Amino acid sequence: MRAEARVVAEADGRGGTRLAVLRGESPLLLRRTGPLVDGWVTVHLVGGAAGPLRGDELRLDIEVGPGARLEMLSVAASLALPGRPAPPSVLTVTASVATGGVLRWLPEPLIAAAGCDHVVVTRVDVADGGSLLWRDDLVCGRHEETSGAVLADTMIRYAGVTLYRHELAVGPGAPGWDGAAVLGGGRAVGTLVAVGADLPRPGIAGPDAAVMPLAGPGMLATAVGDDIRAVAAALGPLCRRSRPVPLLTPASG
Template sequence: MSGVHATARIRACADGRGGTALPVLDGDGPLAVRRTRAAGDEARVMLVGAMSGPLGGDRFRVEAEVGGGARLHVGSAAATIALPGQLKDEAHYAVRLTVADGGELRWLPEPLISARGSELYVTTHADLAPGARLVLREEQVLGRAGEEPGRLTSRLVLRVGGKTVLDQELACGPGAPGGWDGPAVLGGHRAVGQLVVVRPEFAERPVAARIVGEHAALVPLAGPAALVTAVAPDGLRLRRVLDEALADLG
């Protein structure tokens, strides 16, 4: 007996008329992809969960590729909830993002919620050309209201021009290395998020490191990129902090 395996694929390219075309827009099983109304030259796509999950043993994968001159915005219709399943294996959710020179991707899904008894390993790999642009937001909420979290491990890798500028991993919940809920990591908070912004102009004018809000920090990365890391008591306040940080970056 095995879990559900599902893949969604999105490919965006310049349409030659100042807009963005979507020659590939495909999803199967619980991963449905829907095109929504464009905003100017930016194509917009929504990820729609057609089933509960991911559950134990499931393997989900989302691939998004943006060509030169194309602009793509990807969101999700609702939060993703990691749930326990009949299988005792951990679930996996992999995201692979590729952006070419002159392309721009805004990856802004709704939060991932780690429900009690679940075990999920999330990986996000973003591979950008030197002249690409990216706004990437990740939000994780540990447990639903009044609930202890499941086990959640999240890894985020960013490469620009073939060089790794960010590779970080965080494990939370039962069985995670000790100290994950202590003052050096979450400090008792139940929502954690990252915002990555990549712009070619950051190579010449890096952002200045600073505190953003009460429990968030903005730091430059070793490349044309900036990282905001934040914790908050809940998902609503986490979103507010990340939105403020993005506005602060212009």
């Protein structure tokens, strides 16, 4: 299956944000949710089919214009599944954030079901003066299940310079991924990259979590846990917006 989705958020000129483009196809369906609050617009990814399955090629492009504020969430965890023998499923997410723009990418976790073979390629460009909060959580296998193979390949650039370049490989084919250097038997891992304004404070964020100042202007919080709750406990508080987020009320779209 191939699918593409695209979101373009622009400042509406009145201190708010409007969605110039909001287009998706199953399984990458997008819905604008909730009213405009404090200039923010919220878009949810709504899973339109099981998957991704091996062989899927999915692409999501996000563009945040100058002064626009976009928050991307998802209604449920995504579950990478084995499917038929085929090349890995690939989800490519690209995002650009213009000067004065803000993007919050806070989807529910990705779950690597046994036998899956999934690649997530993330490429984010933040212009000088743009802000970003980018979270990716991964759960290695469903309950009491061995993990499938996932490669998360992430590059975040700020003002034209590579700020954060990271790959995480788990499951069969990733030697030592459950050893004490990588996940140490932990089944869940989360990362949160913050760039621009409102960076979290560096320090220890839990028994297996830390908030680290990057070499460039940004911060990475990483947490490893036995399950996703441990990761959420460490990273969740760092994702709060300065103002309360409105209750989720999915709109028809």
